[in-house]
Amino acid sequence: MKKRNILILVTLLVFLFTLTGCSNNKKSVAQEANTADTWSSIKKRGRVIIGLDDTFVPMGFREKNGQLVGYDIDLAKAVFKQYGIKADFQPIDWNMKETELRNRTIDLIWNGYTITPARKKQLMFSRPYMANRQVLVTKTKENITSFKGMQGKTLGAQTSSSGASLLNEHPTMLKDYIKGKTPVLYDSFNNALMDLDDGRIQGLLIDSVYAGYYISKEKDPTSYRITRGGFDGEDFAAGMRKGDKTLKSKIDQGLQHLANTGELQRINRKWFGNSDNSLIQPAK
The missing domain is CATH 3.40.190.10 (Periplasmic binding protein-like II)
Known part of the structure; x- marks a missing residue:
């Protein structure tokens, strides 16, 4: 009986240790997402991974030949080109977008992504660049x-x-x-x-x-x-982990530069014609 009790006790301890380990691992992932600034890693590898729903016309979608195009595709490429970084786009399950970001499967959510109070609790946003309703x-x-x-x-x-x-x-x-x-x-x-x-x-x-x-x-x-x-109405912005403060700064500065040079206006006309929903104006 003593051996059996000892075996049961050991089994319970292993089970509790496993639960604690899983809990700590989940906690560490969340803490890293809130504190880690990954800009140096993105800069070093020369590319940034952007999660999107590739059916969201005209923000990001596939043409009949399979090529990924869209307003946000052009905009993100133009922003990161300023820093010598290639923008790679990763289609994701839109229901899992925040989880993908937190787990570092992607670096950004940039796809007609609306700023909401609930989302602000989970992640950080760039400056808004487009109004929508x-x-x-x-x-x-x-x-x-x-x-x-x-x-x-x-x-x-x-x-x-x-x-x-x-x-x-x-x-x-x-x-x-x-x-x-x-x-x-x-x-x-x-x-x-x-x-x-x-x-x-x-x-x-x-x-x-x-x-x-x-x-x-x-x-x-x-x-x-x-x-x-x-x-x-609602505003579109790029979403990122709360720790990526440098990434946010680079995106915000890049968007303003595009407005100042007229490139932002060119992209707007390409996709929306005379309809201008842009929230970023050239600096005076």
Whole structure:
């Protein structure tokens, strides 16, 4: 009996030691993300790894030939070119973006990434560079001219998007009107827009930058209607670990330099034409 009790005690001690080790390891990963400044490592290897959703037109997406293009692609490349650093883009599961950043699988999240109070608790942001807001896109033939016009109709939204968050945070503005008070969630806006065209959903809550770009490329832009409700606007910025203060400074300075030289304005015109949502103006 004594030997058996000793064996049980040893097994329990090993189990507790394992749990403590896992806990300490998780704690050390979080502490490192909050304190480690990785700029020297990025500079030494000559490249920075940027996580993105590669279906987010026009911020970062793949053309038919597989090439990765987009507004944020051009912008990030232009910023890091100033420092002799190559910007590498890594498609990630958007639901796991903060975990990927914390575990140092990527160095940055730069992909139409919205600044929110909840995200500020987990990471640090660059200066905001673009204004965006959530809008309702419908087919003109549906004659929906307000959020209330979605009464009893099916709404689409992207999983884990800022639009989905706003929908839940302010249900009386739109969520309470839609069928079942629950939206159809999509992994990408592309699939959602196809369902909108086919009539499987009657409305789509989507970023205004994406909506404007997508509709402008359609054969008949007048077949779509963009409705602005009461949701607050939002700002896009690059997200990084809290310890990367030098990286933040370099990005902020790089963005301002692009504005001063006119390169930022050129990139804006390339992707959005005369629609200018930029928050960074040339220094006087």
